[in-house]
Amino acid sequence: MKKILMVGKPNCGKSLLFNQLTGLRQKVANYPGVTVEIKSGVMDNVELIDFPGTYSLNSLSKDEEVAINQLNAKLADDDTSLVLCVLDATRLERSLVFALQAQQLATQASKPIAFVVNFIDELKRFGHSFDIDALSHDLGAPVYAVSARDLDGITELKQALLAKDYQTYPSLSRQTPISSVSDAVKRSRELASKYAINRDVILKNQNVLDAFLLNSLFGSIAFFAIMFLLFQSIFTWATPLMDAVEVSLGAIAQFITGFVGNGVVSDFINDAIFGGVGSFLVFVPQIMVLTFVIGLLEDSGYLSRAALICHKPLSFFGLSGRSFIPYLSGHACAIPAIMAARTIESPRKRLITMMTIPLMSCSARLPVYALLIAVLIPTDVYWLGLFNMQGVAFFGLYFFGIVTALAISALLSRSTITEQEKTEMPFIIEMPSYRLPHWKPLGHRVVNSAVQFIKRAAPVIFVVSLVIWVLGYFPLNASLEDSFLGTIGHFIEPIFEPLGLDWRYGVAILMSFLAREVFVGALGTLYGMEGADENISGLAAQILNEGLPLNTGIGLLLFYVVALQCVATVATLKGEIGNNKLSWGLYGFYGLLAYALAFVANVVI
Template sequence: MTSKTILIGSPNSGKSLLFNRLTGLNQKVANFPGITVNIKSGKSIVDPEQVLMDFPGVYSLHAISGEEKISVEAFYAGLKDPEVSSVVCVVDTTRLEKGLIFALQVLNACAEHNKPVVIAANMIDVLNNHGMTMDLEGLAAALKVPVVAISAKSGLGLGDLQALMASHRDSPSAYASALGSNDTAKGNIIASDDSIVHRQAQQLAASFGPKGDLLINSQTRLDQFFLHSWFGGISFILIMFLLFQSIFTWAAPIMDGVESILQFAANVVVPLLPAGAVSDFVSDALFGGIGAFLVFVPQIFILTLVVGMLEDSGYLARAAVICHKPLRIFGLTGKSFIPMLSSVACAIPGIYAARTVDSPRKRWLTYLAIPLMPCSARLPVYSLLIAAFIPATGVFGGLVGWQGFAMVSIYLFGILCGLLVTALVSRSSAVLQTDLPFVLEMPPYRLPSWKPLLRNAWDRSKHFVTKAGKVIFMVTVVIWVLGYFPNQGADLGESWLGYMGKVIEPAFAPFGLDWKYGVAILTSFLAREVFVGTLGTLFGIEGGEENMISLVEHIQNSGLPIGAGFALLVFFSIALQCVSTLAVLRRETGSWRLPTQLFVSYSIFAYSAAWLTFVIVQSIAG
């Protein structure tokens, strides 16, 4: 008979690593609607009848954030589930007192529901390496529950733990009768009063825990370096530089590879289809539309991997400390840094990374900034417009080029817009949600575990394709149908999309754009980079992104005023033209409210700023 075991523990207790060890990484992710809480579940590799449920790490069963409340409620719901045969509470033996406070809360809750508990005393290998020991039998006798020494990292003691879980499954009545015969687990040793729980944890740790100071001095020395006024700043810049290199340089060959595979597949598949609408649909909508989005998957994989590596090493917590004070000026927190940083590659992983911002209000403000970060999908648009309107000359003997300067400026403009929006909104909006103070645990520095990181990056990429891909597919079909009919793609200008472009032309006329640019902007609401492809098609050039130079010449020859070029740059740096961002925001927030608000407000903001830019630049240019 299948039974479930709940794995619970504080953050950084090594719980997830234990879960991966016990399940061999065969996990699936279940999501609760509304708030981001993932409970992973997987079958034990030694006993397929045993399903392990990995609950999100929480510091306490007294939840203070909305996310914690959902986790704790899910834990209590799990205790009521008759299929749950046992609970494994993971405790970090190097920080025993803190772990025992939480373990006592868990024991109390489990005793109320007659669920057997096993304390997994993790990181016993660290104690061993320091020549330290702890009295496991004494602790087990005091708590009246089994305490198993394990190392999730090395696998030490996992056999004993699995044997205990199996025994709880096979003889569930043994624990209940034990509870009936003595009431120790039901409130004798385990008091529910917070101050008593704390005192008990302190006494237990003093009596049975390792004696001596375990915090490795190297952690303090590394902190003194990474948070030093000068070295800390320099190392921060260097690490960020490497991160950007990974996003833009290291991902490029893989992205090119994906593009080549898609092109090869298109060349094989399309000729096999009968000429006409079906062939055009597969070629334009499937390979053209969906393919453009799949090209970004390697970037998401690499970014997730590198950010995960930084997180696993313990550095990200330090980066959050460095950025906390500057970001607070703009209503954000140091924990907002990583989501915003990730968004420079792509807003999707940035939105996922915002899960680490535990304050709901700060997370909400982070969501406002994310779509304004200069994501990589804006790059082709910026490259095209800058090449068309900014001279390829420079100053200081060509050392500083105007085009490069323009690119840096437009990037900084986006970041500045994001920070200004959060600063304004944080000061003007009422504080309706509970805000959390900045208390961040500094995890020990350690070498990253590659296998779980690769798995996580793969899962994130797969999730991106399967979830956001559905929305992108639907919009692609709509755009393609509008652009293809009624003249079977013979003339885009005469298509329904073309008519719509002419209808919306007056809307873009105030900043000097004709219907072609209107259509390109319209299609770019699917994904920003579509703008370049659409313009290429409109100018009668196949594959606009591949023939950037000729497209640049076409734009220059089209008589577009310079003010319109600048207006387009400003428009694209603000407007939220990304269906996947909206879809993922909807998924993370549980409603369409925030995505709709952001889409409408950033469209108005983009339009107004573009118009203002056009007026100013045209007046200067005469």
């Protein structure tokens, strides 16, 4: 199968174009460092390969190094038939710096190249146009004008890529050789002077917003307001959906058990299926809301501004402004966030960022937080009469995780610094244009986040629920405390007694060291078995009826903020850091720290 290599600078719309051509629901975001892995998809009978965005063939960051190394390897592949370089029409000069280097590299590998000028819709909005044929002649290669957002020119581009014999493209040997970055910069300026839109026209509206959002006072206030509303929305927007899921699950459970009747099968369906897996599914809408809001911030172009605002305070803790983007991504999932840390140029700051990303409250913690907050804080309590206290508590937990990460980062950064790291490059980040989100990919991303979360967590929760149910159900006619599970639980209970927790919570915590979200399913199975003869009700209501002391509940929340209970994250850290002992050492360190915090909260509060 023929291969087409897609390359370009960050923020040129390459990933969205890749999605439109292949039909894949790929993550698309308007900030540097999203596509840190090589992606591929099939366009009819051609394989399209999407490379991470890079500004130059001289790599500065880990993701650029990945892109350049893989690009050289793919250029040597006989199946590679074309290099497709994507240009940003609103920032043509910057795009051409890399494009000209890529063209030279393709020439050396005897591979044809074609260019795609994206964001043509924005040029039309400002009344600007240029001669595509003339630019094609000057570059010595075909040039196509498209809008990946509005689909303008996509059909024509796809037809050209599938129908052309790439070897008949104009010869590149007529072009002036690009032997250095300075040659590429000089040539890109010449071309931009002929074809690019006046930068002042593009920047006029952007500068108005930046004057506010990047202001040291108002920008900081706006940043904290946006972050606060982000976590408020997780509770307020998701609550109706969560209620609907809970009511639906209860109705389905009663309908199914009505046909089955009483007995072992009915108990298994109630306790293991709906008590375990069902209790976890109730909180999936919150993950969708979190993904949606973060997606809005990514697509709008705000995250680069947030990274700039955060650079100075993060520098105090030994981090970079670029650390903000992996940190925020870590609130969805730590695994892609750790990979996104490749965009940080400094090896030291990159390592510290990766080691502290697990302290960001990922979506797997959401079910745990939501359950315990619903138990500890009534739904009708408001702060200042405006903000729901459950949402405020949510923000507090996320904020505590960030503060803990910064404190540990500061400790790590105070160790010996090499002479090379004393002369690190200055912090530089591109400010992309403000854009409205592309709603179709954003909608796909929201749905996909829920689907992937369920696919990843549901099988583990089902197996754990099954094991707990079997151990708790037998010997037959024995109480839960006298069952096999009760015996195991009472054996480990002394470990959790200092935290104010009984054996049931001990079993749920122990099981959740595989993955945090297992806690809710395990606890749901245990409470379901205790109330097997009662009507199905929400897990939070069952715990609330029994009573959970405030100090114990706070300690349990702090435990889950800090504990690194995700084997997949440890494996990702091992792959990125390349140190098995360090990765598992973090697992143990965060576990002990979490236990200590839960103990202090239980004793002091």
